[in-house]
Amino acid sequence: MSATADPRRLSLQQIAEARHSAAFVGRAAELDLFRANFDVPPQDERHRFVFHVHGHAGVGKTSLVRQWGQAAEARGALVAWVDETAESVPEVLASVAAQFSGARRPLKALDRLLGIHQRALHAAAREAGDGEPSPGALAAAQAGLIAAGTVPVVGALAGGVDPAAVARGAGGLRAALGGRARQREEAGLLAEPVRVLTPVFVTELVRVADTVPWIVLFCDTYEQTAPLLDGWLTELLTPRRHGELPANLVLVLAGRRRLDPVPWAAHTRLIEDVALAPFTEPESRRLLNAQGVVDEDAVREVLRLSGGLPVLVSTLAANPVTAGDASATAVERFLSGEEDPDRRAAALACALPRRLDADLVAVAVPEGRPGLNDWLIELPFVAGRHSGRARYHEVVRAPMLRLQRLTSPQTWCAAHDRLADAFAARRDAAAEGGDPDRLWTEEAWREAALDALYHRLCAHPRVALPDALRAGTDACHQDPVAARHWARTLAEAGEDTDSAVLRDWGRDLLAALTDHGPRATAACGLLLTRAGFDDTGRAAVLVARGWDRFRAVEFDAALADHGRALALDPRSARAHQGRAVTLRAMGAHERALADLDRAEELAPDWAWAVRERGETYRRMGRAREALAALDRAHALDPADPLTLGSRGLVRQRLGNPEDALDDFDRAIALWPEYHWALVRRANLRSVRGDPAGALADLDRATELAPRAAGIAGERGDVYRNAGRYEEAVTQYGQALALDPEYAWAHGSRALAYEGLGCRDEALADLDRALEIDPDYEWARQQRERIAADEGRDRPAG
Numbered sequence: 196m197s198a199t200a201d202p203r204r205l206s207l208q209q210i211a212e213a214r215h216s217a218a219f220v221g222r223a224a225e226l227d228l229f230r231a232n233f234d235v236p237p238q239d240e241r242h243r244f245v246f247h248v249h250g251h252a253g254v255g256k257t258s259l260v261r262q263w264g265q266a267a268e269a270r271g272a273l274v275a276w277v278d279e280t281a282e283s284v285p286e287v288l289a290s291v292a293a294q295f296s297g298a299r300r301p302l303k304a305l306d307r308l309l310g311i312h313q314r315a316l317h318a319a320a321r322e323a324g325d326g327e328p329s330p331g332a333l334a335a336a337q338a339g340l341i342a343a344g345t346v347p348v349v350g351a352l353a354g355g356v357d358p359a360a361v362a363r364g365a366g367g368l369r370a371a372l373g374g375r376a377r378q379r380e381e382a383g384l385l386a387e388p389v390r391v392l393t394p395v396f397v398t399e400l401v402r403v404a405d406t407v408p409w410i411v412l413f414c415d416t417y418e419q420t421a422p423l424l425d426g427w428l429t430e431l432l433t434p435r436r437h438g439e440l441p442a443n444l445v446l447v448l449a450g451r452r453r454l455d456p457v458p459w460a461a462h463t464r465l466i467e468d469v470a471l472a473p474f475t476e477p478e479s480r481r482l483l484n485a486q487g488v489v490d491e492d493a494v495r496e497v498l499r500l501s502g503g504l505p506v507l508v509s510t511l512a513a514n515p516v517t518a519g520d521a522s523a524t525a526v527e528r529f530l531s532g533e534e535d536p537d538r539r540a541a542a543l544a545c546a547l548p549r550r551l552d553a554d555l556v557a558v559a560v561p562e563g564r565p566g567l568n569d570w571l572i573e574l575p576f577v578a579g580r581h582s583g584r585a586r587y588h589e590v591v592r593a594p595m596l597r598l599q600r601l602t603s604p605q606t607w608c609a610a611h612d613r614l615a616d617a618f619a620a621r622r623d624a625a626a627e628g629g630d631p632d633r634l635w636t637e638e639a640w641r642e643a644a645l646d647a648l649y650h651r652l653c654a655h656p657r658v659a660l661p662d663a664l665r666a667g668t669d670a671c672h673q674d675p676v677a678a679r680h681w682a683r684t685l686a687e688a689g690e691d692t693d694s695a696v697l698r699d700w701g702r703d704l705l706a707a708l709t710d711h712g713p714r715a716t717a718a719c720g721l722l723l724t725r726a727g728f729d730d731t732g733r734a735a736v737l738v739a740r741g742w743d744r745f746r747a748v749e750f751d752a753a754l755a756d757h758g759r760a761l762a763l764d765p766r767s768a769r770a771h772q773g774r775a776v777t778l779r780a781m782g783a784h785e786r787a788l789a790d791l792d793r794a795e796e797l798a799p800d801w802a803w804a805v806r807e808r809g810e811t812y813r814r815m816g817r818a819r820e821a822l823a824a825l826d827r828a829h830a831l832d833p834a835d836p837l838t839l840g841s842r843g844l845v846r847q848r849l850g851n852p853e854d855a856l857d858d859f860d861r862a863i864a865l866w867p868e869y870h871w872a873l874v875r876r877a878n879l880r881s882v883r884g885d886p887a888g889a890l891a892d893l894d895r896a897t898e899l900a901p902r903a904a905g906i907a908g909e910r911g912d913v914y915r916n917a918g919r920y921e922e923a924v925t926q927y928g929q930a931l932a933l934d935p936e937y938a939w940a941h942g943s944r945a946l947a948y949e950g951l952g953c954r955d956e957a958l959a960d961l962d963r964a965l966e967i968d969p970d971y972e973w974a975r976q977q978r979e980r981i982a983a984d985e986g987r988d989r990p991a992g
Contacts, residue, residue: 222259222478225469229263232467233270233409237442243467245432247417248449250471252590255505256449259471260413263447272409272445273300279419282676283713284389284427285312288396291412300406302399307933308392310902312384389427397431397438404441417450422709429458432465473503486512504590509575541567542574546595547610547653549646549687551577551585558617559610596691608654615650618643628834632803635673645684652688656697664726665735667704671715671722672739678715679708715743734764741773745780753777768798772807779807784815802832806841813845821845836866844875852883870899874909881913889913904934912943920950938967942974949981957981 225248235242246263248256267274275294281287289309292302384391404410414420428446430436448454459466474482476498482505483494497512530539544559545551553568560567571577576591587595600607621643626634634640648666651659663685670678686701688694707717719740723733741756757774760767775790788811794804809824825842832838843858859876863869877892893910900906911926927944930937945960961978964971 222255222262222471225259225471226262226266228467228469230266230270232445233267233272243465244444245446245448245462245466246469247454247466248447248469248471249451249453251504252451252588254471254473256451256471257415258505260415260447260449264411264413267409267411267445270409271407272411273298273403273407274411274413276413276415277420278414279416281420281423282679283423285309285392287424288392291396295403300403302396302403303932305392305395305399306902307904307935308384308395310904310933312388312392314903393427393431393437397440400444401439401441404443407443409443409445410441411445411447413447413449415449417448418452419450421450421452421455422706425455425458429462432462474505474508475503479503479508482508483512488512507590512575537564538567538570542571543595543599544610545571546587546592547599547650548614549586549649551587555614555617558613561613593691597693600692611650611654615647615654618647618650622647630835633673635670635677641677641680645680648681649684649688652685652694652697653692656688656692656694660696660700661726664700664722665728665732667718668722668732668735668739671719671736672742675708675713675715675718675743678718679705682708682718714747716740716747719743730763731767734760734767734770737763738767738769738773741770741777745773745777750777750781754781766797768794768801768804771797772804775807775811779811779814784811787811800831802828802835802838805831806835806838809838809841809845813841818845818848822849834865836862836869836872839865840869840872840875843872843879847875847879852879855879856883868899870896870903870906873899874906877909877913881916886913886917902933904930904937904940906930907933908937908940908943911940911947915943915947915950918950920947923947924951936967938964938971938974941967942971942977945974945977945981954981954984 229246232243232246237244248260250256264274264276273295275291277287277290281290288305292305292309295302296306400410414424417424431440453468453470454466479498480494483489483497486509488494488497497508530542533539533542541556541560541563545556547559548555551568551572556568556571557563572585576588577585578588579585586592599610622640625637625640625643629637629640634644644666648659648663652663667678667681667685670681682701682704684701685697686705689696689698689701703721704718707721708715711717719736722728722736723740726732726736728736737756737760741753741760744750744756745753754774754777757770757777760770761774764770771790771794775787775794778784778790779787788808791804791808791811794801795808798804805824806828809821809828812818812821812824822842822845825838825845828835828838829842839858839862843855843862846852846855846858856876856879859872859879862872863876866872873892873896877889877896880886880889880892890910890913893906893913896903896906907926907930911923911930914920914923914926924944924947927940927947930940931944934940941960941964945957945964948954948957948960958978958981961974961981964974965978968974
């Protein structure tokens with residue numbers, strides 16, 4: 196900033212950031228190294244395309260790469276950040292795409308495929324009875340309206356629906372995914388998302404790279420994401436593997452360990468290896484001086500105790516020590532500035548929980564004085580102090596845990612038991628009113644459950660392990676991404692208790708869940724072979740693996756797993772239900788009903804099994820039987836919005852729009868983010884002559900699912916039903932911009948063009964719809980009709 200800059204043009208945050216940057220101490224050589232790379236042309240042998248920063252915890256990796264990020268932005272670079280919260284390569288790509296969009300550099304083609312990938316995942320979940328109603332069932336529910344013209348099917352099903360499809364029952368994957376081209380695309384994204392998405396990502400990077408001086412992608416905490424990203428990143432850098440990357444791309448990795456030489460060996464000439472050592476004495480002195488520590492005795496003692504680790508220099512600078520005051524233990528070093536023995540004991544006790552708040556402090560320190568939490572969160576080694584998720588820095592926490600575990604085992608166990616009980620109470624409170632079959636997808640419940648599990652394992656590693664592994668069976672069943680958090684909890688408990696058994700389980704489960712993407716199949720295999728479960732437990736694992744294989748469209752394998760589960764435990768209602776859903780997806784509806792009969796015999800009050808019966812009848816075109824089953828499911832679980840949404844579609848098909856609207860209203864009241872029901876209600880409102888209400892629903896649905904092409908298509912239908920053909924054409928165009936292979940949107944836009952008198956455009960759209968889906972019979976009939984009308988209108992002669 197120049198001396199004459201007008202301060203009114205700067206925001207408070209900009210001024211604070213400038214001060215932070217100016218106060219950044221040390222790492223001058225590393226900063227200069229990174230900055231200088233921008234001045235070296237990519238063709239120059241000295242230019243580096245990958246920077247890898249590594250070093251021990253507390254050595255300042257994150258602080259350095261944040262400074263690098265500011266340096267890159269100062270050079271006009273487009274910057275994106277990824278950390279350990281990304282659980283798969285598609286999540287990494289979605290995060291990068293979202294950040295680029297925020298910088299007005301959208302990756303539109305990638306966004307479209309990511310949207311299709313998400314819809315395909317949701318479709319599989321719905322087929323599994325694990326989410327919204329199945330897209331395959333949507334066609335049957337629309338039968339009453341199809342005769343009046345095409346009806347768009349939205350959400351995961353973004354294809355065309357025609358009377359012939361309804362006559363065939365509209366079940367199975369083909370109906371769920373639409374036409375052949377869409378089926379291939381979505382099936383490919385489900386089976387091999389990385390292979391499909393990566394070339395598009397590369398193409399989009401090349402396009403965006405032409406508009407900015409540099410693109411810099413940062414991957415922090417790489418020690419956690421390396422198992423997930425090593426193979427993908429090295430393939431990206433391999434010529435002709437996924438396309439040619441732009442030369443103005445720089446990749447920054449920051450983690451504790453050196454790069455694995457096996458995957459990275461072929462790329463060493465591209466990499467600048469930056470090993471961060473502890474601060475030199477001059478750097479430590481500058482940091483201490485910046486924090487007001489100038490007494491030479493105190494400075495020397497901090498230098499001796501910190502070992503140059505920046506986090507410890509900062510910690511000890513906040514409580515300077517004097518010569519001769521040192522203790523032999525690391526804990527004494529961190530707390531040497533605090534003379535109050537009660538506070539020292541409290542600081543030690545509060546290292547036990549992985550996160551802190553006032554209630555947990557009261558549990559960890561039952562006899563603590565008022566104001567203890569306020570004092571604790573201001574300690575220099577506490578991160579996230581005002582975020583509601585305060586935690587000790589791991590460099591400080593680890594020796595505190597070790598000291599307590601070794602010096603007072605009984606106190607250690609008792610404290611962890613208290614914390615486990617506190618988190619169990621939070622877990623149970625979070626479960627109230629929730630669906631027990633979806634709890635692992637709920638963040639509040641999952642965090643409390645994992646913290647309860649962690650503390651129980653810390654108190655009693657071997658005794659608590661069997662229950663922890665059984666909990667993992669449920670996690671793998673409900674949400675493979677959540678299962679990764681579960682596996683990480685076992686690994687952390689193993690480290691903190693020095694338990695080789697827990698450490699090995701956590702390591703192997705994490706590898707299984709990471710190496711195979713967001714899939715639980717390999718982790719279930721470990722549980723089957725090593726957990727020592729009885730037949731009932733093994734059957735539960737097989738059911739979890741069966742669902743995982745079902746979601747991956749591996750129907751034969753899913754069927755086999757559910758069959759093996761029933762051989763072990765013939766009374767498993769979940770195995771019967773899982774096999775029924777798999778059989779239904781394979782078109783074997785009668786066999787599916789037989790399994791659902793048995794599931795209901797075993798668990799007559801289980802609403803999910805009854806709802807699946809309703810779904811099955813609906814896909815078979817047996818609407819009245821579907822309604823009866825869904826009525827029973829609703830009576831068993833009145834708070835299930837999915838049952839209400841499904842019943843709304845059945846009632847709509849049976850010609851009961853008032854009752855259908857009531858069901859949609861109640862479903863949305865129970866689940867305001869239920870965008871599928873919002874879109875279905877919009878469709879019903881449009882048909883009933885309420886375009887304003889329909890558009891309001893679609894506005895809300897767009898907020899919830901901005902990349903869903905089907906919502907824009909539905910909006911086009913609202914305008915078309917109201918005779919507003921030009922606006923309809925615009926909306927169908929937006930849908931097709933999101934998804935050019937959206938056959939239904941081409942067919943529906945053809946009718947809007949026809950309304951405007953543009954027959955050539957209408958015929959062209961219908962030709963394109965049939966090119967995408969040669970079996971789209973409705974489009975074929977419309978084309979024949981319009982062509983025949985055109986022939987009648989042409990003058991004879």
